[in-house]
Every structure is written in structure tokens, then in C-alpha cells.
Amino acid sequence: MSVLVLLLSVSAACCLGFGFVLQQNAAQRAPLSDFLSFRLLLDLVRVPRWLRGLALMVAGMVLGAVALGKGEISLVEPLLATNLLFALALSRHQTGQSLGRQGWAGLVLLAGGVGAFIIAGEPRGGSAVTDPLRHWLIIGVTVGAALVLTAYAKRSRLSWGPVLLATAAGLLYGVQDALTRVSGTRFSDGGLVELFTGWQPYGVLACGVTGLVLVQSAFETASLRMSLPALTAAEPLAGILCGVGFLGDRLRTDTGALAWEAAGLAAVVTGIVLLGLHPAMPCGATEREPARDFQAR
Numbered sequence: 001m002s003v004l005v006l007l008l009s010v011s012a013a014c015c016l017g018f019g020f021v022l023q024q025n026a027a028q029r030a031p032l033s034d035f036l037s038f039r040l041l042l043d044l045v046r047v048p049r050w051l052r053g054l055a056l057m058v059a060g061m062v063l064g065a066v067a068l069g070k071g072e073i074s075l076v077e078p079l080l081a082t083n084l085l086f087a088l089a090l091s092r093h094q095t096g097q098s099l100g101r102q103g104w105a106g107l108v109l110l111a112g113g114v115g116a117f118i119i120a121g122e123p124r125g126g127s128a129v130t131d132p133l134r135h136w137l138i139i140g141v142t143v144g145a146a147l148v149l150t151a152y153a154k155r156s157r158l159s160w161g162p163v164l165l166a167t168a169a170g171l172l173y174g175v176q177d178a179l180t181r182v183s184g185t186r187f188s189d190g191g192l193v194e195l196f197t198g199w200q201p202y203g204v205l206a207c208g209v210t211g212l213v214l215v216q217s218a219f220e221t222a223s224l225r226m227s228l229p230a231l232t233a234a235e236p237l238a239g240i241l242c243g244v245g246f247l248g249d250r251l252r253t254d255t256g257a258l259a260w261e262a263a264g265l266a267a268v269v270t271g272i273v274l275l276g277l278h279p280a281m282p283c284g285a286t287e288r289e290p291a292r293d294f295q296a297r
Contacts, residue, residue, distance in 0.1 A: 005076065008070070010082065011060075013082045014086045016056070016060035016061075016064075018087070020228055021090045023219060024227070027050065030216075035221065036150070038213060064076065068177060068181045069184040073243035074240050075123040077177065078118060081110070081232055084232045085110065087228060088281065103278050106272070109267045110275060112264075113263075113270075115264070117261050117268065119260075120257045122252050123250070125248060125250070128248040129247075129248065131246075142175050143172065143207075146172050146214075162227045163226055164230075166226075166231040167230040167231070167234045169231055172211040173231075174236065174238025174242060177239045180204050215227070218231070224276075226276075237265070
């Protein structure tokens with residue numbers, strides 16, 4: 001594993017984790033009438049705290065894109081999932097909560113699971129699949145699942161809605177990461193002309209903007225501990241599916257390696273849930289604030 005890819009991925013995770021906390025701090029005070037509407041972004045863009053969070057998230061995505069250009073998506077995605085560790089660190093600073101047994105258990109499971117998956121799977125590059133049907137099948141199933149989750153989320157806005165929206169956003173972000181990798185390859189091969197004559201960069205933009213609306217709607221209607229774990233768990237799973245499915249990433253497939261890879265991913269998801277439910281994570285506002293106060297923040 002390249003040290004540069006490791007540093008880029010962890011730096012991206014740090015920016016993403018801090019950015020998500022700042023965004024949720026602001027989005028939880030947004031008017032509920034903006035739920036699942038692009039109007040939500042227009043309201044949030046006037047909030048300085050949200051803009052700082054967005055800047056950090058964009059920086060994280062840029063660093064992640066550079067990491068994806070230099071390493072396999074099946075390697076980078078599990079490392080990006082550690083953004084929850086940085087989110088918890090900032091939340092601990094805000095709330096003054098100690099880690100306790102739950103926090104340490106989640107930290108060990110997340111870090112250990114990422115390590116186990118990478119060591120057992122030994123992600124490496126290979127020849128990308130040229131069959132467009134396979135590309136569209138995997139992307140279609142993933143995006144379709146995100147649309148179904150969003151539809152169900154609209155029916156249960158204040159119960160399971162935020163979890164479903166965050167999961168849908170994570171699936172879209174995983175596809176976005178895969179398309180970012182393809183876009184980088186096209187740019188390397190033929191420059192800007194080759195890049196913008198393909199559909200992939202426009203897919204990156206569509207997934208990014210739609211995912212942003214879903215995430216902010218999830219942040220708006222529930223605490224960070226409900227939304228962020230689902231987002232953090234869904235993105236690497238979708239990214240790894242795309243990486244192995246059509247980007248040519250290769251993992252070890254012997255019985256022992258597959259067992260450790262599955263155990264590692266299970267540990268990652270479990271650690272994400274434990275950290276996401278930690279008392280240090282913000283619980284959200286108990287009352288909605290007037291629009292005037294919201295815009296002033």
C-alpha cells in the first residue's frame with residue numbers, strides 16, 4: 001500500500017468527518033419545509049457554519065479523488081470510512097464526553113476492520129471491464145436502490161427517514177467515487193476533450209448534488225448519530241462493489257481471505273454503528289429555531 005495513498009485517504013477522511021459535523025450543526029436548524037428540496041441548499045448557503053462544513057467536505061472529496069487516482073477504490077474506500085473517527089473527535093470536543101467502553105470498542109472495530117480487509121484482500125489494480133452492460137447494471141442497481149430508499153424516506157420523515165436518506169446518499173457517493181476514478185483515467189488518457197466528451201463527469205456532478213440534498217435533509221430531520229453511521233457504512237460498500245464490479249480492482253478470493261474480508265467489513269459496519277450511537281455525537285436540537293435565527297448562524 002502506497003504511503004501517499006494512505007496519507008491522502010486519511011486526510012480526506014479528516015476533512016469529511018469535520019465537515020459533516022459542522023453541516024449537521026447548521027442543517028438541524030433549517031426549516032422542515034425544505035425537506036428533500038434544493039431550496040434547502042439555498043437556505044443553508046447563507047449559514048457561515050454550514051459553508052465551513054461544505055468547504056471541508058469539498059476539500060475531503062478533492063483529496064479523495066486524488067487518492068482514487070493513485071490507488072484502487074477497494075483500498076481507498078475503507079480508509080475514507082474512518083471519517084467517523086474524526087467526526088467523533090470534533091463532537092467530543094463540543095460535548096466534553098469521554099470515549100468510554102462503547103467509544104473504544106467502536107474505534108477498535110472500525111480501525112481493526114479496515115486493517116483486516118486491506119491486509120486480507122490485498123486490493124490491487126487490474127484491467128477495467130469494457131462491457132458497458134456491466135457498468136450500467138451495477139450503477140443502475142445501486143442508484144435504483146438509492147431511489148427506493150429515498151421514496152420510503154419521504155413516508156417516514158421523522159422516524160426511519162433520516163437513516164434511509166443517509167444510506168441512499170452513501171450509495172450515491174460510492175457511485176460518485178467510482179465515476180471520479182473513471183473520469184480521472186479519461187483525463188489522463190486524452191485531456192479535457194476526452195474527459196468532457198464522456199458522461200462520467202456529469203454523473204459525478206449529478207450524484208454529488210443529489211447526495212448533498214439527501215444528506216442535508218437527513219441532517220435536518222435527525223441527530224448526527226442517526227444519519228452519519230448509515231452514510232459512512234453505505235459509501236465504502238457501494239464503492240467496493242463498483243471497484244470490483246467494473247473498475248478492475250482485484251481482491252484475494254481464496255477461502256481464508258474471503259472470510260477475513262467479510263469479517264473486516266462486518267467489523268467496520270459494527271464499529272461505525274457503535275461510534276455513531278456514542279453519546280458524544282450531537283443529538284440535535286429539541287426545538288426548531290425561527291428562520292431569522294437560522295440564517296444568522
